[in-house]
Amino acid sequence: MSQNTPRDWASHPRYISPDYKSSRLRGVSRNLVEIDPELAELTGPAFGEEVVGPLDYDLTRNGRVNGEPLGERIIVTGRVLGENGDPVPNTLVEVWQANAAGRYVHIRDQHDAPLDPNFLGAGRCVTDDNGEYRFITIKPGAYPWGNHPNAWRPNHIHFSLYGPTIATRLVTQMYFPGDPLLELDPIYQSVPAESRERLVSRFSIDVTEESYALGYVFDIVLRGVNATPVEA
Amino acid sequence: MAMKQTPSQTVGPYFAYGLTAQQYHYPHSQYAGGCLVSERTKGERIRIVGRVLDGNGDAVDDAMIEIWQANAAGRFDHPNDAREARPLDPAFKGFGRFGTGTMPDNSFRFETIKPGAIRDGVAPFISVTVFGRGMMNHAYTRLYFSDEGDANASDPVLERVPADRRDTLIATRNETATGVEYRFDIRMQGDGETVFFDF
Numbered sequence: 001m002s003q004n005t006p007r008d009w010a011s012h013p014r015y016i017s018p019d020y021k022s023s024r025l026r027g028v029s030r031n032l033v034e035i036d037p038e039l040a041e042l043t044g045p046a047f048g049e050e051v052v053g054p055l056d057y058d059l060t061r062n063g064r065v066n067g068e069p070l071g072e073r074i075i076v077t078g079r080v081l082g083e084n085g086d087p088v089p090n091t092l093v094e095v096w097q098a099n100a101a102g103r104y105v106h107i108r109d110q111h112d113a114p115l116d117p118n119f120l121g122a123g124r125c126v127t128d129d130n131g132e133y134r135f136i137t138i139k140p141g142a143y144p145w146g147n148h149p150n151a152w153r154p155n156h157i158h159f160s161l162y163g164p165t166i167a168t169r170l171v172t173q174m175y176f177p178g179d180p181l182l183e184l185d186p187i188y189q190s191v192p193a194e195s196r197e198r199l200v201s202r203f204s205i206d207v208t209e210e211s212y213a214l215g216y217v218f219d220i221v222l223r224g225v226n227a228t229p230v231e232a
Numbered sequence: 233m234a235m236k237q238t239p240s241q242t243v244g245p246y247f248a249y250g251l252t253a254q255q256y257h258y259p260h261s262q263y264a265g266g267c268l269v270s271e272r273t274k275g276e277r278i279r280i281v282g283r284v285l286d287g288n289g290d291a292v293d294d295a296m297i298e299i300w301q302a303n304a305a306g307r308f309d310h311p312n313d314a315r316e317a318r319p320l321d322p323a324f325k326g327f328g329r330f331g332t333g334t335m336p337d338n339s340f341r342f343e344t345i346k347p348g349a350i351r352d353g354v355a356p357f358i359s360v361t362v363f364g365r366g367m368m369n370h371a372y373t374r375l376y377f378s379d380e381g382d383a384n385a386s387d388p389v390l391e392r393v394p395a396d397r398r399d400t401l402i403a404t405r406n407e408t409a410t411g412v413e414y415r416f417d418i419r420m421q422g423d424g425e426t427v428f429f430d431f
């Protein structure tokens with residue numbers, strides 16, 4: 001019988017996490033209604049290489065206008081796995097982030113820090129047969145936000161993944177080891193304590209490339225899917 | 233080896249240039265948007281319009297909606313749906329994505345087709361996923377059609393929903409000068425809070 005492993009609510013934040021102010025009016029407040037997954041939940045959009053441009057994995061090059069972007073060049077790589085430990089191959093990974101100064105290209109971002117004409121901050125790639133993805137980018141800066149007085153987001157990269165079905169969909173954020181802002185950040189802190197560290201990448205000297213860029217590893221675990229195709 | 237799920241985090245306010253770049257006119261490609269159809273797509277053309285309303289009833293202008301649906305024959309374009317008796321439509325993938333920050337009324341809108349029922353005994357529907365600043369996790373709901381009263385009345389998923397909340401899942405059909413439009417507002421909280429699913 002086809003099924004998805006359940007959403008593990010012990011691993012995810014609550015919809016309403018009061019310290020993250022905007023969740024108070026936007027989080028789902030009533031109990032979810034449980035339904036048995038059927039074909040609609042055991043299928044989903046299957047985007048692969050056809051939607052990825054040749055420079056989409058390299059954020060240090062895909063936004064260049066007249067030179068190199070400023071900041072600390074880094075490599076971010078990892079594996080996308082199901083809960084059973086199997087790799088999730090050929091799935092789209094999308095990222096977006098602030099530049100080295102902590103400024104987003106988004107028109108709403110009015111933080112008084114410079115835009116970088118050579119950095120867009122958006123990229124995508126597809127996992128290989130081992131579930132591996134790899135981006136080259138610039139380490140994003142911290143930035144202030146209006147949640148509470150003197151609030152700053154830790155350095156982070158936003159990630160969006162599909163996996164094989166709509167049930168495996170995940171949007172998350174990757175953080176950096178040793179960031180003193182993590183313990184002050186209500187978005188990071190909204191995750192149950194025993195699960196938080198899964199959002200923190202680890203520095204790797206093996207991924208680091210000599211005279212080029214530091215390497216960080218961020219593995220991502222999606223819900224498992226055990227689906228047999230429905231024939232009739 | 234059992235591994236633990238990576239926790240969800242909000243898409244935040246700045247997803248637009250990464251996930252919906254062309255809709256928002258950023259210089260980055262976008263592979264899925266508000267239009268799911270081409271001239272060759274089979275099925276009844278419909279438009280879906282709605283807003284995401286917060287606990288105060290205000291329209292959220294930084295939410296993102298994704299829809300996933302079967303084609304006019306009730307078949308999903310995915311290897312897990314291998315039902316040859318229901319033909320695939322090469323002109324229809326069934327996935328759309330739209331941010332609520334570009335229309336004057338903060339609405340989302342999709343140009344698509346009305347899906348066929350995916351099997352006997354169920355009403356046609358579209359799967360809807362809601363993301364947004366302020367949402368720590370995305371939320372799953374379904375859109376059913378107001379002109380499918382009989383099928384809706386005996387649909388096994390709608391039967392799981394408390395009777396007084398079912399109408400939060402029914403999109404209202406209107407015949408407009410520019411075609412058939414279904415209205416589907418999503419209320420995150422409060423009176424008439426939309427039913428969200430776990431599966």
Ligand SMILES: [Fe+2]
Pocket residue numbers: 098153156158244246
């Ligand atoms: Fe951010």
